[in-house]
Amino acid sequence: MTRPTARVLALLEILQAGGGFTVADLAGRLGVDERTVRRYAAHLADLGIPVEARRGRYGGYRLAPGYKLPPLMLTDEEAVAVVLGLVAATRAGLVTAEGAAAESATAKIRRVLPAVLARRIDSLLDTVDFTAPVRKPAPPGIEVLLVLAEAARHQQPVSITYTSWHGRAGERQLDPYGLVFHAGRWYVTGHDHDRRAVRTFRLDRIGTARPTQGRFDIPAGFDPTTQVLSGLAAVPYAHEMSVLLHTSLEQAQRRIPPSVGTLTEVPDGVRLTTRVERLDGAAQMLAGLGWSFTIDRPDELKNKVRALAARLLTAANAGG
Amino acid sequence: MTRPTARVLALLEILQAGGGFTVADLAGRLGVDERTVRRYAAHLADLGIPVEARRGRYGGYRLAPGYKLPPLMLTDEEAVAVVLGLVAATRAGLVTAEGAAAESATAKIRRVLPAVLARRIDSLLDTVDFTAPVRKPAPPGIEVLLVLAEAARHQQPVSITYTSWHGRAGERQLDPYGLVFHAGRWYVTGHDHDRRAVRTFRLDRIGTARPTQGRFDIPAGFDPTTQVLSGLAAVPYAHEMSVLLHTSLEQAQRRIPPSVGTLTEVPDGVRLTTRVERLDGAAQMLAGLGWSFTIDRPDELKNKVRALAARLLTAANAGG
DNA sequence: CAATACCGGACAGATTCCGCCCGGATGAGG
DNA sequence: CCTCATCCGGGCGGAATCTGTCCGGTATTG
Numbered sequence: 001m002t003r004p005t006a007r008v009l010a011l012l013e014i015l016q017a018g019g020g021f022t023v024a025d026l027a028g029r030l031g032v033d034e035r036t037v038r039r040y041a042a043h044l045a046d047l048g049i050p051v052e053a054r055r056g057r058y059g060g061y062r063l064a065p066g067y068k069l070p071p072l073m074l075t076d077e078e079a080v081a082v083v084l085g086l087v088a089a090t091r092a093g094l095v096t097a098e099g100a101a102a103e104s105a106t107a108k109i110r111r112v113l114p115a116v117l118a119r120r121i122d123s124l125l126d127t128v129d130f131t132a133p134v135r136k137p138a139p140p141g142i143e144v145l146l147v148l149a150e151a152a153r154h155q156q157p158v159s160i161t162y163t164s165w166h167g168r169a170g171e172r173q174l175d176p177y178g179l180v181f182h183a184g185r186w187y188v189t190g191h192d193h194d195r196r197a198v199r200t201f202r203l204d205r206i207g208t209a210r211p212t213q214g215r216f217d218i219p220a221g222f223d224p225t226t227q228v229l230s231g232l233a234a235v236p237y238a239h240e241m242s243v244l245l246h247t248s249l250e251q252a253q254r255r256i257p258p259s260v261g262t263l264t265e266v267p268d269g270v271r272l273t274t275r276v277e278r279l280d281g282a283a284q285m286l287a288g289l290g291w292s293f294t295i296d297r298p299d300e301l302k303n304k305v306r307a308l309a310a311r312l313l314t315a316a317n318a319g320g
Numbered sequence: 321m322t323r324p325t326a327r328v329l330a331l332l333e334i335l336q337a338g339g340g341f342t343v344a345d346l347a348g349r350l351g352v353d354e355r356t357v358r359r360y361a362a363h364l365a366d367l368g369i370p371v372e373a374r375r376g377r378y379g380g381y382r383l384a385p386g387y388k389l390p391p392l393m394l395t396d397e398e399a400v401a402v403v404l405g406l407v408a409a410t411r412a413g414l415v416t417a418e419g420a421a422a423e424s425a426t427a428k429i430r431r432v433l434p435a436v437l438a439r440r441i442d443s444l445l446d447t448v449d450f451t452a453p454v455r456k457p458a459p460p461g462i463e464v465l466l467v468l469a470e471a472a473r474h475q476q477p478v479s480i481t482y483t484s485w486h487g488r489a490g491e492r493q494l495d496p497y498g499l500v501f502h503a504g505r506w507y508v509t510g511h512d513h514d515r516r517a518v519r520t521f522r523l524d525r526i527g528t529a530r531p532t533q534g535r536f537d538i539p540a541g542f543d544p545t546t547q548v549l550s551g552l553a554a555v556p557y558a559h560e561m562s563v564l565l566h567t568s569l570e571q572a573q574r575r576i577p578p579s580v581g582t583l584t585e586v587p588d589g590v591r592l593t594t595r596v597e598r599l600d601g602a603a604q605m606l607a608g609l610g611w612s613f614t615i616d617r618p619d620e621l622k623n624k625v626r627a628l629a630a631r632l633l634t635a636a637n638a639g640g
Numbered sequence: 641c642a643a644t645a646c647c648g649g650a651c652a653g654a655t656t657c658c659g660c661c662c663g664g665a666t667g668a669g670g
Numbered sequence: 671c672c673t674c675a676t677c678c679g680g681g682c683g684g685a686a687t688c689t690g691t692c693c694g695g696t697a698t699t700g
Binding site for chain 3: 324352353354355356359374375376377378379
């Protein structure tokens, strides 16, 4: 930043983000000396912007609480980021229940942009193709999402109404440890009071969420992502499967996502335990991995692997 | 007025009063030279304020028509969509060169939200985890992106400066047919005048883009995504492979991305033609797909499939 | 009291700003 | 096409403002 004008207004932007800032903090962010920050604060005051200063321990600068904000001004880069973000969020299934939120947000943002920039962004949206797959959204209600987020942040229990996959509705008391967005779906994981265990719920199946009294502690080292993904892997599919893969744990972890099953390092390789709906699919997966392996169970899987081998031989010998 | 900052902002206030102003008029009001007024107008533009200029008789400066609209009013859903969109765009590698655009955009949007909603959105951002991988961004310059988008939209040729992967810079004349965002990278594909063929370029390797004279037509049925992906797939791997899959084109397209190879519907199924580096890997892929198939070529692939079948038999018969 | 954090004058050197000059581009109206 | 009015922006030398440093001082909290 070469111009003092821009730096003074950058200070204004930082302060407008809210909260308080020490002079040392601001100096670091603006890349100037502390004395210069103090001068800038005085400049803002000269311009009629109410910068409040507090001396002493825990002191710093902030804007006066009631200060009225100017209209939104986005740079070209920021506008493009917002619009592309809305496209990305829609494609990822991140959009929430009132399905047109991304479209209407795009329209509103566009209206406060200069006409030339809006037209260029229109051209961009018209001409760009994305290769990532579009997720079918399973959006939660916005209120459910925000209540759970606040409760997780402040470690406050909630009461939720939940409809399970086979349609049974009920109320649950939950200590929400964290939220996870995975493959187009929102999940909350935490301590389920009724089950006295950690449970994971899909947010699109949660009707209402209401904070309740109390506070909870998150268990040390708890990782919401791991919990949700391993919970997804523990679906009660028809078959339990255990296979010894003749490779390293590192290699296995690189090729097999946690959502597929549990990998355990053992002396002869890595044990993969999981549940699957169809054993022929499991046979195909194992063939596709490329490592040799030993089947612990079920025995039926051995038959499926044999059948796949026979089919491959047929293919290799067909034609000429 | 002693400070340039104050004078620049005084210009903004005059323009915000509405209507148009000549440079001479503004110079008189601000007590500066006309050249200085023109500099101030450029400063405001740098700060993201849309000052529009009109040359010639009856010309002058004014603010862009939409600039004086009331402040942006977003619903809760829309605000969440925008903020989550910015997060998604960052993770997908969609953000552009001036790296902090998503962060500063988030801050600006947050500033025009009610404090309560802003706090709830903060909680959401603090507590949510995403499982999708974070792409390392290879961002193009915003100007390059927007110029190419407009040129593609209006079917107008461009002149680009391009640095190839081994570092050779040069200028190219291009008819941009479309833009594609794939796996964290921006691509433009179109007719390369110098090569007299369709070529694909990565936008992060394009230094500048400038529209040139003329118009072009896009070939009928041209699909930018297919072109970019098949270009990526056309890497000179060691082996050419052709396999007849005993399934439908629709099923094949669902399981085999275009980046893998070309799918062609034929009377007995779907022909997959592609190039691969390792035939044993190809054998594994075919086994993993689960359909029966016939190998056209190479003959060596038949040996690899036989070897895989043998390995599967060994696995199925091992243990008990 | 100790530690932390804002305050602001003064000075020399650094950086940015400014008026002036001027050839050039643009656009409306005759 | 021409005329007139108006914006455009690089370059230069001098003027104005900015900046870091130094430092003694005030304010606030535990």
